[in-house]
Amino acid sequence: AQTVTQSQPEMSVQEAETVTLSCTYDTSESDYYLFWYKQPPSRQMILVIRQEAYKQQNATENRFSVNFQKAAKSFSLKISDSQLGDAAMYFCAYSFKYGNKLVFGAGTILRVKS
Amino acid sequence: DGGITQSPKYLFRKEGQNVTLSCEQNLNHDAMYWYRQDPGQGLRLIYYSQIVNDFQKGDIAEGYSVSREKKESFPLTVTSAQKNPTAFYLCASSMFGGAGQETQYFGPGTRLLVL
Numbered sequence: 001a002q003t004v005t006q007s008q009p010e011m012s013v014q015e016a017e018t019v020t021l022s023c024t025y026d027t028s029e030s031d032y033y034l035f036w037y038k039q040p041p042s043r044q045m046i047l048v049i050r051q052e053a054y055k056q057q058n059a060t061e062n063r064f065s066v067n068f069q070k071a072a073k074s075f076s077l078k079i080s081d082s083q084l085g086d087a088a089m090y091f092c093a094y095s096f097k098y099g100n101k102l103v104f105g106a107g108t109i110l111r112v113k114s
Numbered sequence: 115d116g117g118i119t120q121s122p123k124y125l126f127r128k129e130g131q132n133v134t135l136s137c138e139q140n141l142n143h144d145a146m147y148w149y150r151q152d153p154g155q156g157l158r159l160i161y162y163s164q165i166v167n168d169f170q171k172g173d174i175a176e177g178y179s180v181s182r183e184k185k186e187s188f189p190l191t192v193t194s195a196q197k198n199p200t201a202f203y204l205c206a207s208s209m210f211g212g213a214g215q216e217t218q219y220f221g222p223g224t225r226l227l228v229l
Contacts, residue, residue: 004156037220043202043222043223044220044221044222045206045223046220047217047219091156091157093156096216098215100145100164100170101147101159102149102157102218104156104157104158107155107156
């Protein structure tokens with residue numbers, strides 16, 4: 001069965017600094033998708049970034065980028081120029097290529113200090 | 115605006131009572147999903163449906179039931195058989211088949227509490 005592990009229960013970053021959230025996963029599939037979702041205090045799940053496993057290039061969305069290491073089964077999220085609005089719970093998730101299910105990690109709480 | 119709505123925002127259940135959580139989407143998505151989130155944990159899949167009048171159990175379906183009579187709607191019933199229903203419930207939707215089917219979009223959630 002596929003599993004997703006987020007080893008950092010909580011992280012802190014100073015405003016305007018850069019922070020990296022870690023995620024590892026386990027799968028025997030070669031083609032799949034990986035996601036980072038953000039859950040602010042409102043508890044709405046917001047898609048941050050998506051990575052297709054067969055693509056070598058790391059995905060980027062404005063201040064958010066990933067470091068996807070397929071062989072190591074690692075998928076970290078880098079947030080540059082951190083803002084107060086980035087404070088939230090961040091979830092790493094895995095989906096099969098023809099996905100009908102997301103497998104989530106336990107989440108990392110990100111605190112942003114002003 | 116296209117999106118997913120869930121109601122109510124808060125729901126209280128008495129012992130032995132069945133309650134139904136509503137989920138509606140106007141994104142023209144074929145697939146819909148129900149997840150449960152417990153404090154300090156990630157989401158776990160309860161049920162999903164890829165087409166109207168068809169649905170499959172997820173990882174934690176016991177004590178729950180669903181229906182999919184319309185493409186836009188996927189209500190979840192928490193039955194009295196669910197002994198620990200207190201949680202945050204999230205509905206999601208996605209395309210089915212082709213590009214984009216792997217990306218799920220979420221509603222705002224319903225908080226269920228037991229009296």
